[in-house]
Amino acid sequence: MSKKPNQLSNGKQTDSDEKAVAARSSSADHTYTDLELLEIFQDPDRRHYAFNLIVRKHQQKIYYHVRRIVIDHDDANDVVQNTFIKAWNGLDHFKGQSQLYTWLYRIATNESLNHLRKKRTSFFLPLVNVEKQLSESLHEDPLLSADQLQLKLQKAILTLPERQRVVFNMRYYDEMKYEEMAEILGVTTGALKASYHHAVRKIEKYITGN
Amino acid sequence: MEHNYDKDPELPEFANAGKQHPFTVPEGYFERLPDTISDKLQHQKGHRRQPVPRFVLAAACLAIALFLVFHFSHTSEVATTPDFEITPEHLSAAGYVSEIDENMLVEAISADALATPDSSAIQDYLIDQKIDISLIIKEL
Numbered sequence: 570m571s572k573k574p575n576q577l578s579n580g581k582q583t584d585s586d587e588k589a590v591a592a593r594s595s596s597a598d599h600t601y602t603d604l605e606l607l608e609i610f611q612d613p614d615r616r617h618y619a620f621n622l623i624v625r626k627h628q629q630k631i632y633y634h635v636r637r638i639v640i641d642h643d644d645a646n647d648v649v650q651n652t653f654i655k656a657w658n659g660l661d662h663f664k665g666q667s668q669l670y671t672w673l674y675r676i677a678t679n680e681s682l683n684h685l686r687k688k689r690t691s692f693f694l695p696l697v698n699v700e701k702q703l704s705e706s707l708h709e710d711p712l713l714s715a716d717q718l719q720l721k722l723q724k725a726i727l728t729l730p731e732r733q734r735v736v737f738n739m740r741y742y743d744e745m746k747y748e749e750m751a752e753i754l755g756v757t758t759g760a761l762k763a764s765y766h767h768a769v770r771k772i773e774k775y776i777t778g779n
Numbered sequence: 780m781e782h783n784y785d786k787d788p789e790l791p792e793f794a795n796a797g798k799q800h801p802f803t804v805p806e807g808y809f810e811r812l813p814d815t816i817s818d819k820l821q822h823q824k825g826h827r828r829q830p831v832p833r834f835v836l837a838a839a840c841l842a843i844a845l846f847l848v849f850h851f852s853h854t855s856e857v858a859t860t861p862d863f864e865i866t867p868e869h870l871s872a873a874g875y876v877s878e879i880d881e882n883m884l885v886e887a888i889s890a891d892a893l894a895t896p897d898s899s900a901i902q903d904y905l906i907d908q909k910i911d912i913s914l915i916i917k918e919l
Contacts, residue, residue, distance in 0.1 A: 624813040636802045653816045654823065718792070719801040740787070742800055762784035769788040776792055
């Protein structure tokens with residue numbers, strides 16, 4: 570059952586807000602800029618409404634970023650929910666020094682990597698086995714619409730070290746700027762460029778070798 | 780050889796395939812997700828512990844400090860003024876007596892005996908003091 574978007578509110582939302590949320594949730598959530606949404610969030614009576622719009626605006630990008638790291642949909646679902654809950658808890662302290670979406674990406678990336686770490690420790694598996702497990706799960710995943718070429722690329726990506734995999738995904742799929750990636754991952758743009766370069770070479774090698 | 784990383788390398792094999800990600804989601808997932816997160820936030824709000832007021836924290840700190848002061852002052856009092864006397868029974872019960880070497884005792888007694896003045900010295904002392912020896916013998 571899908572509730573109305575205004576149910577995120579604390580009950581003090583105005584009628585116009587409800588209509589606005591309903592209208593935006595159906596089509597264009599992106600009417601407000603992140604800055605405007607953050608301003609609305611500062612109003613205690615409208616913070617749930619603002620957060621609803623933030624979730625709707627960024628959920629897809631965050632979800633697919635997480636999904637590419639953890640592969641499994643259920644895991645990605647858990648990680649995305651935790652990401653937004655952490656964002657809610659930390660949004661009061663968000664100073665606006667970085668952009669909202671890079672801040673959300675940073676939380677999502679850390680949550681995803683922590684999730685993999687927990688998975689590894691709970692099953693006492695070394696890194697390589699988790700990646701192998703993820704690679705095998707690609708074949709079993711009913712929520713994967715990949716053709717053989719895409720599947721091959723995903724398997725190649727899974728052979729990369731964890732951080733390099735994140736770098737590759739952000740650059741290749743999200744087409745993110747190196748400056749933004751540097752902000753999210755806390756490394757220099759030079760290191761990121763080199764990492765992406767090596768990742769592409771490894772993927773090429775894997776594909777030609779298989 | 781120096782690498783130039785400024786230009787991104789291509790993946791020619793995938794040039795025609797585009798950058799479509801292969802992952803799909805259950806139908807209506809993104810319509811439901813904000814509400815799922817909303818429910819979790821409401822649940823979290825309901826179960827969130829209230830922050831402890833500052834005056835309660837201050838009172839707790841004061842109570843701990845008073846306890847520590849009382850505890851340590853009491854401990855030092857006990858150490859300086861023992862409220863019991865050490866008796867031979869205590870020593871015996873504690874096993875100290877059993878640790879005394881008998882040979883050491885014999886040696887100590889012999890030393891005392893050697894230190895005793897001889898009988899001629901005693902007689903000279905008695906004559907000097909004009910004490911009647913026969914009276915002493917009679918008393919003994």
